[in-house]
Structures are given as structure tokens and as C-alpha cells.
Amino acid sequence: NGIPFKDSYFDLVISKEVFPHLNPKKIDFVINECNRVSKGNIFLEIQCIETEEEHENFKKWDRTHQIIKTKKQWTSLFKKNNYIGDIHFKYLT
Numbered sequence: 001n002g003i004p005f006k007d008s009y010f011d012l013v014i015s016k017e018v019f020p021h022l023n024p025k026k027i028d029f030v031i032n033e034c035n036r037v038s039k040g041n042i043f044l045e046i047q048c049i050e051t052e053e054e055h056e057n058f059k060k061w062d063r064t065h066q067i068i069k070t071k072k073q074w075t076s077l078f079k080k081n082n083y084i085g086d087i088h089f090k091y092l093t
Contacts (some may be wrong), residue, residue: 002029005037013038013085016045019074020058020065027067031081042085047092048074057092 020045034042036078045058049055058068066089069077070088 002033003037007036009037011039011041013042015033015043016024017047017090019044019046020067020069022067024067027077028081031078031083035082035084038085040084042083044085044089045088046074048089050091054092061092 015034019027019030034044047058047065048069049058049069057066058065074087074089
């Protein structure tokens with residue numbers, strides 16, 4: 001089941017620092033639902049890592065993260081799902 005909104009229902013869909021908290025088994029579904037309910041205007045802010053040190057800090061900073069990926073890994077995931085919006089990648093320092 002998708003979220004209870006019609007296709008192209010929202011003028012703008014925003015998600016700030018949500019995706020790393022999602023169940024990894026549902027990430028493709030959520031990306032596709034963002035695409036489906038938006039009129040093409042989607043903005044995501046996603047935390048990502050590039051080094052092992054950042055990976056460890058990421059886990060310490062917020063233990064509720066279920067998905068920890070590099071920018072390249074996130075980009076590949078969104079490309080696979082034909083994501084149509086914009087993404088701002090945020091690094092923890």
C-alpha cells in the first residue's frame with residue numbers, strides 16, 4: 001500500500017534527514033512514492049559519509065540510523081529508482 005494521496009498530488013515534497021532512518025527494505029518503495037505523489041518538485045536532504053571515521057561518527061551521533069551510505073551509493077540508489085527531484089547531501093564533521 002502506498003501513502004493515501006493521488007498521483008501528482010503535491011506541488012512540493014520535502015524530506016530533511018529522513019532517509020537514513022528508513023527501513024532498508026522499504027527505501028525503494030519510499031523513493032517511488034515521493035516520485036508518484038509529487039508534481040516533479042522534490043527536495044531531499046540526506047546525511048552521508050565518505051570515510052570510516054565519518055561512518056563511526058554517524059553511528060554515534062544518532063543510533064536510529066538504519067542506512068549509512070556514501071554520496072555515490074545514495075546517488076546510485078536514486079538513479080536505480082528513476083528519482084526525479086533534487087538532493088542535498090549533508091556530511092557530519
